[in-house]
Amino acid sequence: MTPLHTPQIPVVVLAGFLGSGKTTLLNHLLRNRAGNRIGVVVNDFGAIEIDAMTVAGQVGSTVSLGNGCLCCAVDASELDDYLATLTRPAARLDVIVIEASGLAEPRELVRMLLASDNPRVRYGGLVEVVDAAEFLGTRERHPEIDRHLAVADLVVLNKADRVSGAALDAVREAVAATGGGAAVVSAVHGRIDPGLLFDPVLRPEEDDTVRQLTFEDLLRDADGDADGDADHDADGDTDLGADGHAHAGHAHTAYESVSFTSDAPMDPRRLMAFLDSRPPGLYRIKGFTDFGAGDPDHTYVLHAVGGFLRFEPRPWARDEARRTQLVLIGSGIDTDALHRELAACRVPLGPEHAGPAGTRVRPDLPDVPQARRDADDELERAMWGVLRHVRRPDED
Numbered sequence: 139m140t141p142l143h144t145p146q147i148p149v150v151v152l153a154g155f156l157g158s159g160k161t162t163l164l165n166h167l168l169r170n171r172a173g174n175r176i177g178v179v180v181n182d183f184g185a186i187e188i189d190a191m192t193v194a195g196q197v198g199s200t201v202s203l204g205n206g207c208l209c210c211a212v213d214a215s216e217l218d219d220y221l222a223t224l225t226r227p228a229a230r231l232d233v234i235v236i237e238a239s240g241l242a243e244p245r246e247l248v249r250m251l252l253a254s255d256n257p258r259v260r261y262g263g264l265v266e267v268v269d270a271a272e273f274l275g276t277r278e279r280h281p282e283i284d285r286h287l288a289v290a291d292l293v294v295l296n297k298a299d300r301v302s303g304a305a306l307d308a309v310r311e312a313v314a315a316t317g318g319g320a321a322v323v324s325a326v327h328g329r330i331d332p333g334l335l336f337d338p339v340l341r342p343e344e345d346d347t348v349r350q351l352t353f354e355d356l357l358r359d360a361d362g363d364a365d366g367d368a369d370h371d372a373d374g375d376t377d378l379g380a381d382g383h384a385h386a387g388h389a390h391t392a393y394e395s396v397s398f399t400s401d402a403p404m405d406p407r408r409l410m411a412f413l414d415s416r417p418p419g420l421y422r423i424k425g426f427t428d429f430g431a432g433d434p435d436h437t438y439v440l441h442a443v444g445g446f447l448r449f450e451p452r453p454w455a456r457d458e459a460r461r462t463q464l465v466l467i468g469s470g471i472d473t474d475a476l477h478r479e480l481a482a483c484r485v486p487l488g489p490e491h492a493g494p495a496g497t498r499v500r501p502d503l504p505d506v507p508q509a510r511r512d513a514d515d516e517l518e519r520a521m522w523g524v525l526r527h528v529r530r531p532d533e534d
Contacts, residue, residue, distance in 0.1 A: 146259060146260040146450075147177075147232065147259050148260055148261070148336060149260070149261060150235045150236070150263050150265060151244065151264045152237045152238065153286065153290075154294075158276075158296055159327070159328045161237065162328035163265075163296065163328030163329075164235060164237050166328045166329050167335070171332065172337070172338035173338055174233050174336055175231050175233075176232070177224035177234040179220055179234065179235070179237070217251070218254055218255055218256050221254065221256045221259055222256060225258040233335070233336045234262075243286075248264055260441060260448060261443060261446045263443035263446070264289060264444065265292045266286055266293050267294045269296055270295040270297050270301050270306055277312075287313050287316040288317055290444070291321070291444025292320055292421050293318075293320045293321070293322045293323075294323055294324075298324035298325060298326055306324060310322055314418070320418070320421075321334075321419045321420065321468045321469040322469060323393060323469045393467060393468065395473075396464075396473045397463075398425075398463070398464045398466070398476075398480045398481075400484050401461045402484040403428045403429055403430025403432070404428060404484060404485065405483055406432050408483040409427070409524075412479055419471045420467075421444065422442065422443050422466070422467040423442035423466050423467075424464070424465050424467075425439075426438065426464075427439075427464070428460050429521065430460075432517050433521065435453060435454065436451040436454065437454055438450065448529065451528060
């Protein structure tokens with residue numbers, strides 16, 4: 139099997155009705171980008187500090203669609219044109235964020251992304267931002283919000299400081315009642331942990347000694363000069379500072395994570411059963427999977443966001459330890475239960491089951507040729523469930 143060699147950039151869709159705090163959340167991500175170069179696609183630059191981003195040269199690229207709703211103004215091929223601008227290798231982007239207008243139809247945006255012909259992008263999740271204080275009024279004016287919540291991968295209950303604990307719980311219950319199973323986190327001033335959406339990037343040229351002044355540095359300096367004065371942005375939210383750690387009561391929203399490592403290969407059928415029945419609140423899964431005899435030549439890079447799943451096979455590196463390493467991220471998840479479920483997906487192996495040249499064989503089979511052939515056929519069929527989530531060359 140020929141693995142993919144084209145690096146893929148996650149594309150995150152940021153949606154929500156007017157006034158929910160999308161721009162505030164986006165500005166927070168840009169200020170706390172964890173070393174990532176972020177490209178943005180916006181309907182209107184509004185309160186995003188485009189001039190500062192351009193001067194700092196740290197956000198990478200921006201594409202403005204002007205006024206209008208993205209899902210109505212462009213189709214999938216046109217969106218590909220915009221993404222092509224942002225995915226040029228020279229841009230060196232790590233993440234792309236699409237901030238949709240307040241009236242955008244999230245399902246259509248997701249459809250266009252999944253239909254993209256750009257081999258350099260992959261779906262990074264739909265984040266729906268909700269104004270917790272105005273949820274009931276928004277729901278009355280826009281009953282379609284239930285449909286939006288049902289397709290979201292992550293729901294951010296913003297402005298949580300403006301409602302009581304009981305009211306916030308009621309909003310959570312209403313979101314859960316839509317049946318989408320999205321992870322739900324609360325936030326103040328859009329401050330979610332960027333680790334929910336993307337991984338930190340450490341660049342060799344950006345160490346702690348001599349490095350280029352970054353966008354984050356500029357904004358932190360500006361916030362320090364402002365001496366605590368509050369700014370109001372286009373979403374009607376109030377931003378009291380640049381970083382989520384500097385102000386009491388405004389720390390990054392917490393989330394849970396599970397780290398799973400196995401030296402035994404994973405049973406493809408069991409693992410796919412686990413992935414097909416992910417519990418509500420589990421937002422992201424990333425890592426590397428060893429399917430042992432199912433494909434002894436490759437490790438499988440796993441990306442899962444909400445209901446989206448993608449495997450990317452790549453050859454084992456010389457002397458690379460053959461193991462599975464996964465990280466699961468979510469909110470309100472049972473970490474112990476997830477670890478147990480993953481452990482149950484392993485193929486039981488011991489040292490006596492190692493095959494020639496480092497290959498490994500099924501330990502539970504007699505040394506009978508027909509039994510081995512039947513087992514190989516069964517393992518090949520089990521891998522079909524994995525391979526249907528591998529991007530085919532004709533999709534590039």
